Amino acid sequence: MADDSHIRIIPLLCPECGNSLPAGEDDVIVFCATCDLAFEIEAGKLVRRELAHLAGPGDVRLPFWVLPFRVATGEGEVRTVPEFRLLAGMVATGTTAERTGPPLLFVPACMFPSTPLHVRAGRLLTLQQPPLAAGGPRPSRIAPIVFREADARTMGESILLATVTAERKKNRLFLEGFSCRFGKGRLVTIPFADRGGRLYHPGMNLEM
Amino acid sequence: MSSGMSAVISCPQCGSPFDFREGSRNGLCPSCRTSLAVCGEAGVARFYLEERLDLPRARVEARKSLAAAGVDPRVAEKLRFEGGELCFLPFWSLRALVTGWRWLEKEVVVREEVVDENGCKSVVERRGPNEQHFETIASPIDYSSPAFDPTACGLRGIALAGAVLSLKLMDHEALSQCATVFDPVKGAALARQEALAASKKSRPVGTLRCMERLVLCGERLALISYPVWRLTFSAGERIYPVVVDGINGRMLKGRFPGPVVVRLWQPMAVILLLLSAYFVHPAAGSGAVMLFLGWFFSVHGTSLAELASFFALLVERKEDIEHG
Incomplete structure (x- = not known):
């Protein structure tokens, strides 16, 4: 092992305006309120990150990593949203226009009060496949972002499997043949209404 | 490892010392209100716990421990101290979220009530079709393990001391001048494997086959060095080694002359x-x-x-x- 044990303590100052960036204990992404920019703390450096805010009313915005994905199973490859809906055992109603392109995986970038809720939040949004139309105003309150894109990729398989029908997951051969690949991720915030401790998204009829 | 361990660091902006919680990524200087990120080499921050006993006090504690260890008081009186060395032993501290899944196949026993030709009822057990279960796993983990060979000193955990005392940022060069600083012999990858193995749940009774995949997310990894005193006694022509905890004076490991x-x-x-x-x-x-x-x-x-x-x-x- 190398004996180089130096620890670097880096002041978190906005590279654009020089103001101090408020940061929670576990935050990996910090915001400059003056410049309206987000920065990721990577190996002691501040790297600019794009952050999209989905439109809609809400008391609190939850950050999610959104990763396009492909899944390979023994039954074939899943590349599109309709194919993913089949994998998840959802019945296509035909009432809403399906988004074209690869399906998207939603992984919470914030910490939920309990870890099962963390997986549940990712599972519900991935099943919903909401359109990513940014255009929301700069939010005043965003839950702390504590997971990096690499963490989201690591968690990806568990959340994807959580969306698959229970009967498929009981099949050992299905699990042995299951593999997923993720494209480049982006960070989005989704507004939720705080209803006495439960978070609700009226547009997606989603409660967690 | 307790999550309440804190380290004292100096703000690079104003020079004020302040408490920084071990395992955190960022802190706030209370003097100049600057947010600070703490980064270790290759993502590993190194801290140490300062010793609370000096050499004479460690020797006193070691001699006190002799009676408790069953050493003959007459032999203990004749023991002479030969030397003493302060050592810092490294421990891995890992906090993360374990995510993954587990698939199980269990055998099922079905109980059936049968009635024979005489009308007597009895319960017969037979093997039913196997059951398959799938579960998603997501749980936080707070793991600590020695990064050296623990058999050499008898020290296995540092949770209690770490929860009470403040950590200090490791300055390897400065600390090496007054003590022997042990480098970790166990790498971070092995510590991760151990943490994953420790987070695995036991299999339920009747499990025939099991498949599981677990990974660590959002990990916070740190190396924390713990102080111990390595002392030596001599009795006659023999040298006897003793290891004393550098925080609380507890004898961790030692060999003494037997009773006469x-x-x-x-x-x-x-x-x-x-x-x-x-x-x-x-x-x-x-x-x-x-x-x-x-x-x-x-x-x-x-x-x-x-x-x-x-x-x-x-x-x-x-x-x-x-x-x-």
Whole structure:
């Protein structure tokens, strides 16, 4: 092992305006309120990150990593949203226009009060496949972002499997043949209404 | 490892010291209100716990521990300290979220009530179709493990001391000048594997097959060095090592001379028995000697040195006492 044990303590100052960036204990992404920019703390450096805010009313915005994905199973490859809906055992109603392109995986970038809720939040949004139309105003309150894109990729398989029908997951051969690949991720915030401790998204009829 | 461990660091902006919670990524200087990110080499921050005992105090604590370890007080009085060395032993501290899944196949026993031709009911157990279960796993983990060979010092955990005391940022060069700083022999990858293995749940009864995949997310990895005193005693021509906890003075590991036993009764009884046999009749005395030698050689072997020590070495030292 190398004996180089130096620890670097880096002041978190906005590279654009020089103001101090408020940061929670576990935050990996910090915001400059003056410049309206987000920065990721990577190996002691501040790297600019794009952050999209989905439109809609809400008391609190939850950050999610959104990763396009492909899944390979023994039954074939899943590349599109309709194919993913089949994998998840959802019945296509035909009432809403399906988004074209690869399906998207939603992984919470914030910490939920309990870890099962963390997986549940990712599972519900991935099943919903909401359109990513940014255009929301700069939010005043965003839950702390504590997971990096690499963490989201690591968690990806568990959340994807959580969306698959229970009967498929009981099949050992299905699990042995299951593999997923993720494209480049982006960070989005989704507004939720705080209803006495439960978070609700009226547009997606989603409660967690 | 407790999540309440904190380290004192200096703000690079204003120079004020402030508490930084171990395992956190960022802190806030209370003086100049600047947010600070703490980054270790290759993502690993290194801290150490400062010793609370100096060498004389560690020796006092070691001597106190002798009585508790069962060392003969007369032997303990004669022990002389030969040396003492302050060592810092590294521990991995890992906090993360374990995510993954587990698939299980279990055998199922079905109970059926059957009625025979006489109308008697009985319950018959038979094997039913196997059941498959799938579960998603997501749980936080707070894991600590020695990054060195723990058998050398008897120290296994640092949770209690770490929860109470402040950590200090590791300055390897400065610390090496006053103590021996052990580098980790166990890498971060192995610590991760151990943490994953520790987070695995036990399989339920009746499990036939199991598949699982677990990964660590959002990990916070740190190396924390713990102080111990390595002391040496000498007694006669022998050197005895002792390891004393540098925080609370508890003896962690040590070897001491065994208790001294004075054997008077056995040789005296043999001599009296042989003499009284000779007084009765010389032939009885010779017979008694032959009987004694036969018994002695059968028990202790045919060594004349053993025979001599049986009568001459009335003071016997038992085996060394191992502690920890």
